[in-house]
Amino acid sequence: MNPRTVKRKPRLSGLSRSDLSTASSTTIVEANVAEKPSKPLPPPPSSLVLVFHQDGFNTMVAYADSAVHYHISVSMNCFIPSSFITVVRRMHDQGDFVSSFEMGISTQRATVNMHGTEKYMDSVLLRTGKPSDGRIWQWKWDEEPGSTIGWHRESPVRYCYVLDKAGRPSGPMVAAFVVCSPSSNHEGKPQPASLKIFPDGQHIIDHILTSVLVVERKRLTPSPMTMSPIFN
Numbered sequence: 001m002n003p004r005t006v007k008r009k010p011r012l013s014g015l016s017r018s019d020l021s022t023a024s025s026t027t028i029v030e031a032n033v034a035e036k037p038s039k040p041l042p043p044p045p046s047s048l049v050l051v052f053h054q055d056g057f058n059t060m061v062a063y064a065d066s067a068v069h070y071h072i073s074v075s076m077n078c079f080i081p082s083s084f085i086t087v088v089r090r091m092h093d094q095g096d097f098v099s100s101f102e103m104g105i106s107t108q109r110a111t112v113n114m115h116g117t118e119k120y121m122d123s124v125l126l127r128t129g130k131p132s133d134g135r136i137w138q139w140k141w142d143e144e145p146g147s148t149i150g151w152h153r154e155s156p157v158r159y160c161y162v163l164d165k166a167g168r169p170s171g172p173m174v175a176a177f178v179v180c181s182p183s184s185n186h187e188g189k190p191q192p193a194s195l196k197i198f199p200d201g202q203h204i205i206d207h208i209l210t211s212v213l214v215v216e217r218k219r220l221t222p223s224p225m226t227m228s229p230i231f232n
Contacts, residue, residue: 048197050209052180059093062195062209070209071095080106086217088210099210103217114141114210125214128167137218138167139211147204149174151215156181158215160201160208174201175208179216 050062050069062070071092077083083104089095101112101121110121119141128150129135136150140163150163158177161169175198181191195212197205 047199048202048205050195050197052193052195068092070098072213077102077104077106080104080108082106083108086213088206088213098206101210101214103214103221112210112214114206121214125211125218136163136167136169137211137215138163139207139214141207146171147207149201149204149207149211151177151212158212160212162200172198172200174198174204175212177212177216 048064048069050064053061053063055061055071058074060072061068062072068091071089073087073089073093075085075087077085083102083106085100085102087100088098090098099112099114101110103110103121111118112121112124113119124139124141126138126140127135128138136152138148138150140148146162148163148167149160150167150169152159152161152169156179158179159173160175160177161173162171164170176196178191178194178196180193193216195209197208201208
C-alpha cells in the first residue's frame, strides 16, 4: 500500500507577495459581503423661515416655501374699542387653535390663552435685566425645563434663546426675528417681517411665534414713558 499523503498548509514564508495580497483581499471581500448594509443617516434638521404677509384688513399669514403655516387675525373688543384680540390658528381661519391674546388701552389686565388655559400677560411676559446690559423680554408659560425663552436686543434683528433659572441665555439660539422694514428692496417693495426657527426651537415653535407677536405689539405701542401722545 502506498502511504497516505497528507497535505500541509503552506507556510507564510513560502508564499510570494502576490499570493499574500490575493489571500488578504479575498478575505476582506468575503467579510464585507457578510456584513449587513448600514442604514443611511437621516438628514439633519433644517431651519424654518416664516415670512409674514398681510392677507386682509385684519388678517396676516405666516408662510414658508409658499405653504401657509399660521393664520393670524385681529378683532376689536366691542365693549372696549381700544382693546384688540389676536387669534393664531394653523394654516387657515378654520384651522386648529394655537393661541390668543388681548391687549390695548384698558383698565383690564392683558391676557393670553394657550392650550386651553388663560393667564394674565404680566405673569407670562416679563422685562428683565438692566438697560445697560441689554434688557430681555422673558416668556415663561410653565415650569418645564427648556420652556422659558427670552428675546434679546431692540435692533432690527431680535434673537431668542432658552433661558436658565436665573433668566440668562443658556444653550443655542432657537429663533431670530427680523422686523418689517419700510425701506424698499431691489424690487421696490418693503421688506416683510420674518421669523427664523432653528432646529433647537422647533418643538416650542407655538410659544416662539406667540411671544414675538406680543413683544412686537409691546414695542410698537406708545407709552407715557416714551411718548406724550397716546394715539399717533
